[in-house]
Amino acid sequence: xxxxxxxxxxxxxxxxxxxxxxxxxxxxxxxxxxxxxxxxxxxxxxxxxxxxxxxxxxxxxxxxxxxxxxxxxxxxxxxxxxxxxxxxxxxxxxxxxxxxxxxxx
Numbered sequence: 001x002x003x004x005x006x007x008x009x010x011x012x013x014x015x016x017x018x019x020x021x022x023x024x025x026x027x028x029x030x031x032x033x034x035x036x037x038x039x040x041x042x043x044x045x046x047x048x049x050x051x052x053x054x055x056x057x058x059x060x061x062x063x064x065x066x067x068x069x070x071x072x073x074x075x076x077x078x079x080x081x082x083x084x085x086x087x088x089x090x091x092x093x094x095x096x097x098x099x100x101x102x103x104x105x
Contacts, residue, residue: 008057008062011059011062012062012066015062015063015066015069016066016068019066019068019069019072020068023072026069026072026073027072027073027075027076028076029076030069030072030073030076031073031074031075031076031077031078032076032078033073034063034064034069034070034073034077035077035078037060037063037064038064040060041058041060041061041064049061049064
């Protein structure tokens with residue numbers, strides 16, 4: 001889809017309307033579809049969400065950046081921010097490979 005002009009405004013409105021109509025489905029299983037779309041756009045050799053030089057935007061970019069879609073798919077998404085902030089012991093600590101050099105000194 002070209003970025004010049006106003007053709008993206010109806011698409012944004014349609015995505016928001018579609019998300020509002022399918023809210024229960026997005027809450028239950030939308031995260032898996034969202035993750036699949038993100039992986040498809042960002043994979044190596046993939047199309048990418050946009051190409052500024054060519055003035056081209058993938059329609060999936062508007063789905064990924066829609067606040068309502070992101071809010072409704074958040075409960076079932078695989079990579080949540082809460083998983084990244086867990087207080088887990090480091091893998092190279094004393095429990096993983098025996099005592100470290102600091103603890104024996």
